[in-house]
Amino acid sequence: MSLSDIFFVRRPDQNISYRNKIDRKHVDFLICSNDTLRPLAGAELDDTSHNKPDRVERDRFVNEVFKSAELKLIRFENKRTYTIQEVRERIDEIFAELSKEEVKTYAAVSSEKASVPTCPKCGIPMVLREEKKGDRAGEKFYGCSNFHKCREVVRY
C-alpha cells in the first residue's frame, strides 16, 4: 500500500518533495480496525535487501513517517513461509502495549474523524467552519485546511 494512501502531508503546496517521497513508498500490509477501518499498524516483510544502504535509508524514512503519525509499524523477517501462530503472537505483542481503554478511545476518536471529508483538490482532511457574514451567516461548512491557498468547500 502506498504511504500516500495512509498519510497526508500538511500544507502540500509547500511540501511537494515530501508528498512525492511518500507517494513512491509502500508498506506490505496495513492492519485496520474491524469497525471503522481506521489504520492500526503497518506491517513490513524485511528481506536481505533491507541491509543495503539505500534500503536502510528508506526504512529509516518510513519509520519516521509512522512515528510522526503515531501509528505502529511491525517488521517481520521475510521468510518463505509463516505460521499463523507466530504472526498472531507478534501482532498481539504489539497491541498488548495499548491497553483496552486506549484502543476504545482510539476507535471513538477515529469514528469522529472518519466523518470529516477530505479536500477534493489537496487530499487532506478538511476543517469545520462557520459562515461569518452574508445571507448564510451561521451556516456550517467544511473548508480545506490549506486555506487561503485552497478555497475548496464541502457542504456540512
Ligand SMILES: [Zn+2]
Ligand atoms: Zn484543498
